[in-house]
Amino acid sequence: MISFSSQTQTNIEFAADLLRQSKHAVILTGAGLSTxxxxxxxxxxxxxxxxxxxxxxxxxxxxxxTKAETFFEWFRPLANQIFYALPNPAHIAIAEMERLGYLxxxxxxxxxxxxxxxxxxxxIEMHGTMQTLTCSQCYHQVQAEPYLMPFVTIGEIPHCPDxxxxxxxxxxxxGEQLPQxxxxxxxxxxxxxxxxxxxxxxxEVLPVAGLPMQALDRGAHLIIIxxxxxxxxxxxxxxxxxxxxTILPAIMEKILNx
Ligand SMILES: [Zn+2]
Numbered sequence: 001m002i003s004f005s006s007q008t009q010t011n012i013e014f015a016a017d018l019l020r021q022s023k024h025a026v027i028l029t030g031a032g033l034s035t036x037x038x039x040x041x042x043x044x045x046x047x048x049x050x051x052x053x054x055x056x057x058x059x060x061x062x063x064x065x066t067k068a069e070t071f072f073e074w075f076r077p078l079a080n081q082i083f084y085a086l087p088n089p090a091h092i093a094i095a096e097m098e099r100l101g102y103l104x105x106x107x108x109x110x111x112x113x114x115x116x117x118x119x120x121x122x123x124i125e126m127h128g129t130m131q132t133l134t135c136s137q138c139y140h141q142v143q144a145e146p147y148l149m150p151f152v153t154i155g156e157i158p159h160c161p162d163x164x165x166x167x168x169x170x171x172x173x174x175g176e177q178l179p180q181x182x183x184x185x186x187x188x189x190x191x192x193x194x195x196x197x198x199x200x201x202x203x204e205v206l207p208v209a210g211l212p213m214q215a216l217d218r219g220a221h222l223i224i225i226x227x228x229x230x231x232x233x234x235x236x237x238x239x240x241x242x243x244x245x246t247i248l249p250a251i252m253e254k255i256l257n258x
Contacts, residue, residue, distance in 0.1 A: 002246050012247065015197075015223050015238045016254035019102045022195035022221070027094060028211055030109045030201025032226055036088040036245040039081050039112055061175040065136070068166050072157050075169070080152040082111070082130050087118035090199065093248035095119035102255060104193070107186045109201060109208055111171045124185045126178055126208050128171040133158055137165035144169065178207070190214040197223045200244045203230040 004012065019025055031041035058074040087095075095118040097103040105122040106115050111130050115123045130148075134141045140162045147158035147167065158167040172178060186208070190196065196215040203209040212222055212232055222236040225247050233239040240247055 002250070004242075004250070008240065008242060008247075011238050011240050012250050012254055015225075015240070015251050018195055018221050018223060018237060019097065019197075019251065019255055022102070022193075024104050024193045025102060025195040025197065026105045026107060026189045026193045026215075027097075027103055027197040027199055028107045028109075028201060028208070029094070029115070029199050030203075030205075030226075032200025032202070033090050033108075033244055034085070034088075034110050034112050034114055035200070036090065036243065037085045037112070037114055039085050039110075039114075040078070059173050061173045064168060064173060068157065072151070072155070076152060076155060079130065079148060079169075083148050083152050085112060085114060087114045088245045090244040090248045091115055091118035091120070093252040094199075096252055097255070098122065100255075103197075105185075105189050107189060107208070107211065109205060124182050124189070126172075126182055126186060128169075128179060130169055130171060132170045133167035134170055135160035135163060135165050136168050138163045141170070142167065183207075186211055187214065191218055193220050195221045195223070197225070198230065198232075198236075199225045199248060201230070202226060202228050203232060 035041060058070060064071045091114050094103065094106060094115065098120050105124060106120050107124045107126060108115055109127050111127050113129055113131050131144050132141050133144050133147060138160060140160055150156035151158060160167055190211040191214060193215050196212050198212055216222055216235055222232065223238045224230055224233055224236045225240045225242060225244050227241055227243060
């Protein structure tokens with residue numbers, strides 16, 4: 001049993017109360033949710049992946065189009081970590097909250113599908129997914145799984161089964177638009193929720209980082225659980241500087257057992 005400071009304990013109780021009282025709560029998750037599952041934050045500076053290469057350069061649509069080998073070389077360690085990653089207690093607590101009706105949707109900046117692996121149903125993926133690949137020429141879409149194993153183990157670049165062109169992972173690269181359907185759904189959720197929980201996101205990547213502001217402007221409550229401050233901490237009802245994988249299960253436990 002983890003023991004928290006009395007301040008943290010009070011915040012956990014307050015967060016549990018807000019979730020219990022809400023009619024339409026949504027959660028926005030970021031890279032911090034998957035770091036306990038061993039997946040580095042590939043969009044932030046200071047992580048191993050970013051340190052090796054200039055990410056804006058390598059993880060971009062133009063590199064994919066012009067130097068696919070360079071792109072896939074950069075992408076391979078990340079794909080490897082995602083391929084073998086398992087949901088952690090934060091993902092499991094979120095899935096449980098959704099199953100019991102305390103959360104209506106999960107808006108995520110992550111591409112690892114760990115929410116779905118934990119059992120979450122209504123997941124809005126803002127930065128795409130590793131689960132599918134799309135042909136850059138004929139737009140044929142395939143499940144990624146059969147291609148991932150040869151890619152992560154021997155570096156075999158995935159090719160379209162129809163036209164043999166290179167398949168692009170359906171993740172949003174720098175220089176690419178966010179998927180429109182996901183963006184519309186997320187905005188709808190932000191506008192109609194009465195509580196937004198931000199978990200494991202420093203709210204630095206626009207436009208997703210603006211969603212909690214939309215919720216606040218319509219009178220929603222805000223809970224922020226992140227190990228670093230965000231630009232909205234002062235406006236949050238509850239702000240917890242803690243590890244999501246201990247706090248979210250503690251909140252879930254509090255919801256159930258009071
Ligand atoms: Zn094709």
